[in-house]
Amino acid sequence: MFEILEKRYLAEGICLMRIHAPRIAKSALPGQFVIVRSDEYGERVPLTISDYDAEAGSVTIVTQTIGVSTRKICALEAGQCFADFAGPLGHPSEFVHEPLDELRKKHFLFVAGGVGTAPVYPQVKWLHAHGVKADVVIGAKTRSMLIYTDAMRAVADTLYIATDDGSEGFHGMVTGLIQELIEKEGRKYDVCVAIGPMVMMKFVARTTAAYPLKTIVSLNALMVDGTGMCGACRVTVGGKTRFTCVDGPEFDAHEVDFDEAMRRQGMYRTQEQRAAAIAAERAEGHVCRIGLDK
Amino acid sequence: MANKIPRVPVREQDPKVRATNFEEVCYGYNQEEAMLEASRCLHCKNPRCVAACPVNIRIPDFIHEVGRGDFRKAAEIIGEDSSLPSICGRVCPQESQCEGSCVLGIKGEPVAIGKIERFVGDWKLQNGGTAPAVAPRNGHKVAVIGSGPSGLACASDLAKMGYEVKIFEALHKVGGVLVYGIPEFRLPKERIVAREIEQVKALGVEIETDVIVGRTVTIDDLMDKEGYDAVFIGSGAGLPRFMGIPGENLNGVVSANEFLTRANLMHAYDAQYDTPIYVGRKVVVVGGGNVAMDAVRTAKRLGAEAVIVYRRSEKELPARVEEVHHAKQEGIEFRMLTNPAEILGDEKGWVRGLRCVEMELGEPDESGRRSPVEKPGSDFEIPCDVVVMALGTSPNPLLAATTAGLETNRRGCVIADGNGATSRRGVFAGGDAVTGAATVILAMGAGRKAARAIDEYVKSK
Numbered sequence: 097m098f099e100i101l102e103k104r105y106l107a108e109g110i111c112l113m114r115i116h117a118p119r120i121a122k123s124a125l126p127g128q129f130v131i132v133r134s135d136e137y138g139e140r141v142p143l144t145i146s147d148y149d150a151e152a153g154s155v156t157i158v159t160q161t162i163g164v165s166t167r168k169i170c171a172l173e174a175g176q177c178f179a180d181f182a183g184p185l186g187h188p189s190e191f192v193h194e195p196l197d198e199l200r201k202k203h204f205l206f207v208a209g210g211v212g213t214a215p216v217y218p219q220v221k222w223l224h225a226h227g228v229k230a231d232v233v234i235g236a237k238t239r240s241m242l243i244y245t246d247a248m249r250a251v252a253d254t255l256y257i258a259t260d261d262g263s264e265g266f267h268g269m270v271t272g273l274i275q276e277l278i279e280k281e282g283r284k285y286d287v288c289v290a291i292g293p294m295v296m297m298k299f300v301a302r303t304t305a306a307y308p309l310k311t312i313v314s315l316n317a318l319m320v321d322g323t324g325m326c327g328a329c330r331v332t333v334g335g336k337t338r339f340t341c342v343d344g345p346e347f348d349a350h351e352v353d354f355d356e357a358m359r360r361q362g363m364y365r366t367q368e369q370r371a372a373a374i375a376a377e378r379a380e381g382h383v384c385r386i387g388l389d390k
Numbered sequence: 391m392a393n394k395i396p397r398v399p400v401r402e403q404d405p406k407v408r409a410t411n412f413e414e415v416c417y418g419y420n421q422e423e424a425m426l427e428a429s430r431c432l433h434c435k436n437p438r439c440v441a442a443c444p445v446n447i448r449i450p451d452f453i454h455e456v457g458r459g460d461f462r463k464a465a466e467i468i469g470e471d472s473s474l475p476s477i478c479g480r481v482c483p484q485e486s487q488c489e490g491s492c493v494l495g496i497k498g499e500p501v502a503i504g505k506i507e508r509f510v511g512d513w514k515l516q517n518g519g520t521a522p523a524v525a526p527r528n529g530h531k532v533a534v535i536g537s538g539p540s541g542l543a544c545a546s547d548l549a550k551m552g553y554e555v556k557i558f559e560a561l562h563k564v565g566g567v568l569v570y571g572i573p574e575f576r577l578p579k580e581r582i583v584a585r586e587i588e589q590v591k592a593l594g595v596e597i598e599t600d601v602i603v604g605r606t607v608t609i610d611d612l613m614d615k616e617g618y619d620a621v622f623i624g625s626g627a628g629l630p631r632f633m634g635i636p637g638e639n640l641n642g643v644v645s646a647n648e649f650l651t652r653a654n655l656m657h658a659y660d661a662q663y664d665t666p667i668y669v670g671r672k673v674v675v676v677g678g679g680n681v682a683m684d685a686v687r688t689a690k691r692l693g694a695e696a697v698i699v700y701r702r703s704e705k706e707l708p709a710r711v712e713e714v715h716h717a718k719q720e721g722i723e724f725r726m727l728t729n730p731a732e733i734l735g736d737e738k739g740w741v742r743g744l745r746c747v748e749m750e751l752g753e754p755d756e757s758g759r760r761s762p763v764e765k766p767g768s769d770f771e772i773p774c775d776v777v778v779m780a781l782g783t784s785p786n787p788l789l790a791a792t793t794a795g796l797e798t799n800r801r802g803c804v805i806a807d808g809n810g811a812t813s814r815r816g817v818f819a820g821g822d823a824v825t826g827a828a829t830v831i832l833a834m835g836a837g838r839k840a841a842r843a844i845d846e847y848v849k850s851k
Contacts, residue, residue: 099452119606128605133562139656139664140562180464180562184601218685249699320656320665324786325562325628326648335634342788359739361428366668 097179098115098132101154103174105209106243107386109161110211113147118153119171120145120183126219127189127314127346130157131322133180134168141165141337142319144215144345145184155181158243159213164371185322186345187218189289190312196226202286204230205277205309205341207291207300208239213244215314216291219252224251230267231256231283235270235292239263270296271303277308294358311349313342318361331357397499400428405719409690412574412659415716416480419502419656421459424509428457431501434493434578439503442491444835445543449469449488456506464510465519472834473546473590474539475580476515479508479536481572482831483710515585525552530848533618535603535789538566539830541624541836542590542819544844549593551845557620558601560597563655566626568830570655571647573684574692575663576713579654604792613816619851620844621814624837625789627822631781633676637733638779642670642741645732646677646685647781669694670775674744674750676730677780678702683713685778686722697772701749701762703731726788727762731769733777743773785828793817801826808841811847818844 102114120130129144131199147156162165172178187383191199204223208216213234223230226233236242237260249255256271257265266273272294288311290300297313302312317329317340324342334351338344401417402408408415418426439449448467449789455464468475484490484504491800492500535539537559544553554757563569570581578585591597601607605626612618630645632638645803649667652658656665659695673689675682678700700707703726707714718724725746732745744805748768751760790798797813799804803826820836822828 119601123606131538137657137663168664180600181560182560182602182606184605185602218439252409320648323628324788325630325783327630327632328643328648330639337639343787356739360639361640364666367668371666373665379448 098178100172100174100176100178103172106158107241109162109170110158110241112158112214113172114156114157115178116153117155117181117183120155120181121148121153122150124136124148124155124184126187126222126239127192128184128186129183129322129345130155131185131319132157132169132178132182134165135179138168138179139165140180140320141169142185142316142322142323142341144314144316145218147218147221153349157212157347164366164375167375172349178234182322183220184224184230185345186341189346191219191228191287192222198258199223199226199228202228203284204228205230205272205274205285206230207288207290207292208232208234208244208289209246209270209296210241211243212287212292212296212314213248214288217244217247219376220248220272220336221251221290229253231285232257233270233272233277235296269299271299272374274300274303278309287312288349289313289346292360294354295350295370298354298358301352305350308350308362312346313349314345314363315347315352315357316345317341317357317367318363331360351357395426395430397430397502398423400505403712404505404565405716405721406505408575409720411671412691413578414578418512419509421461421504424456424460424506425587428453428506428519430494430616430714431457432493438491438493439488439501443488444831445838446469447488450721451512453503453506455500455560456510461510461513462466462519465514465730466522466539468507468510469519469522471838473543474511474586475833476511476586477539477568479504479506480577480582481827481829485711486828487831497804511580511586515582522550524550525766527554528552530554530619531556531617532620532622532844532848533612533616534608534622534624534819535706536560536566536624536626536823537564537587538568538624538626538821538833540626540823540837540840541566541622542587543834544622544624544820544841545595545837546590547838547841548844549590549595551841553845553848555594556596556598557815558603558607558732559597560602562599563598565595569685571681573650573654573688576684578712579770581810588644602788604788609789609793609796609817619848620818622810622837622840623789623812623817623819623823624821624833625786625823627783627785627803627827629786629802630779631783632779634731635730635732637643637741640733640735640741642668643733643777643779644668645674646681646778647783649685649778650688651654652682655693659692660690667692668776670741671695672701672774673697673776673778674772674774675778675780676700677782678707678709679780679782680709680713681782682780683709683717687717687720689776689778690720690722694776697725697774699723699725699728699730699744699746699772701727702760703727703751705757725772729762729764734771734839741775741777743771745769745771746779783822785823785826808839809843810836811843816847819846822827
């Protein structure tokens with residue numbers, strides 16, 4: 097069974113869990129994800145792997161409560177088990193297959209937004225362990241929502257922070273900070289990797305396209321099985337339809353049709369909102385009538 | 391004299407009622423009906439039905455026992471060749487297999503072999519039959535990839551021969567297409583599939599879910615590190631095809647695999663479960679196979695107006711005759727000789743309709759099928775808010791991509807000889823992974839053949 101070995105909150109509504117999953121821990125690489133199901137009635141939810149330890153047989157995931165399913169996941173406590181925990185899925189990040197002497201000539205820039213900071217960590221950690229330079233930008237709405245700053249500082253060459261309200265680091269969006277690093281500070285990068293909300297990745301792609309700086313994004317499309325059998329996660333990349341779960345999740349940011357991807361992410365929004373409303377009412381002991389009149 | 395009895399009709403749920411629920415459509419025979427229908431069998435000396443069954447069940451022999459009322463013995467006879475009679479009796483296309491070859495079918499109606507098999511299978515699930523003989527453990531381990539029909543059949547046979555067998559399944563539930571593809575109203579999941587799988591487990595077969603071979607472990611790991619003497623690939627053909635027409639990524643366009651997985655595997659139609667499904671008011675399903683019928687009938691049950699669009703004529707529909715008949719009774723609209731050209735969207739990127747062209751059948755091609763040709767200028771629109779693509783599937787490339795020396799053809803199917811041996815020593819394959827999408831029983835037949843070949847291979851090693 098997939099026991100939760102450790103659970104702690106990194107910020108309000110952002111929960112870290114270390115899960116006993118020895119097979120996955122042994123084969124996981126940076127960039128890959130898992131599909132989890134909290135219980136028998138649960139959805140299959142894709143979550144990017146935030147860390148893995150082959151010796152301890154554990155895999156770390158970080159979840160932000162945004163709907164019914166993520167709330168259920170975060171309600172599980174240490175000692176309890178996930179009904180299902182499958183992976184590692186998707187392709188590992190491209191760099192794990194590159195020759196190290198080539199890779200060591202490159203300077204990476206990682207741009208992490210919100211809960212997307214967690215999956216950036218194993219990538220930077222891997223590069224650091226292999227002697228590759230990587231700077232990291234972490235963006236959050238406000239200081240209290242920043243996560244992984246200490247862990248990231250330990251593996252990044254330089255860590256930059258941006259908050260929308262200026263409560264820590266650069267005052268503004270990550271895109272503004274990227275412009276400042278490249279234009280004002282004259283920093284040179286060979287590859288940018290951006291992980292975060294779709295809208296952030298879209299604007300990072302737009303920003304780096306101007307230089308031009310090769311940019312990779314990890315897409316968080318809707319998924320069901322995560323193994324390539326349904327196409328729920330399809331995206332248009334370079335004019336071609338690709339399945340995020342098997343062809344990705346990482347793609348060339350300058351080829352991704354972000355507007356389509358964002359529109360597709362909202363396909364079940366009505367149902368999700370209805371489910372959230374019903375769950376909230378149930379929690380308060382009301383009998384919900386939303387949807388019953390349909 | 392037995393000839394004079396007409397084929398015993400089977401009781402079914404009223405079409406108007408069943409179009410609103412997910413309960414099984416066909417009730418099947420009771421004891422009296424099964425025995426009466428069994429009495430119609432002529433017990434041919436050279437039974438053509440047996441040769442036409444992909445796993446060669448001794449049909450006249452088990453039917454003879456049903457006729458005598460010895461259902462336990464009938465179940466034993468089927469059990470020698472098939473571990474899943476309740477499933478196959480329900481989903482096999484009998485009209486092109488056993489029943490299609492029945493002598494009685496030449497002048498009248500063939501014996502209802504499928505319905506009698508189903509009765510025997512269900513009787514065994516209810517009353518518990520004699521467990522098949524299992525040989526003592528021979529000390530050899532075989533890994534089976536995929537818990538669909540081919541994997542289950544291969545694993546059952548190997549376990550009976552004394553092998554230690556473990557099935558690795560990528561999804562959280564066991565059964566492959568039996569649980570995610572074929573709907574509850576055709577094949578009940580808990581009452582039939584789960585219980586029939588329990589019988590496979592009772593043979594000593596172990597099953598580990600949530601293992602994606604190629605990612606979680608590789609075939610090389612299984613053979614080199616985990617000590618498996620041989621591997622059987624029964625990973626099926628689960629990769630959906632799309633048409634490549636404009637508008638296919640609009641919100642509201644889904645593959646039949648996604649639509650059916652949400653409904654069947656994730657129970658999206660049941661409010662207790664968290665997975666959503668989007669149905670809209672009018673659903674168009676593109677395709678004419680069993681998957682298309684399953685999808686369109688599911689859409690109807692979820693309250694939508696449901697239409698089948700197929701580019702050939704009704705005669706060419708590849709779906710089972712019984713399912714087409716059921717779909718029509720339930721009020722599904724059939725638009726034959728119609729091919730989608732474009733999916734139309736509204737300003738927010740949601741489906742609002744399907745632009746189609748009318749087709750006519752041209753001359754037969756080398757395969758003997760008359761290929762449809764577009765009628766110029768015949769464009770018209772079908773307003774709808776969901777389009778389900780049921781155009782067929784191909785094997786998932788993951789296994790071949792992660793297994794050195796495993797050859798595939800240009801359609802992505804694993805290349806295997808008649809016994810399932812692949813280009814890689816010790817690795818066997820069968821079912822849809824080799825043939826592309828076919829039937830449950832053909833997959834089972836391939837699994838059984840591979841089990842015999844694996845036995846020979848391991849013994850000669």
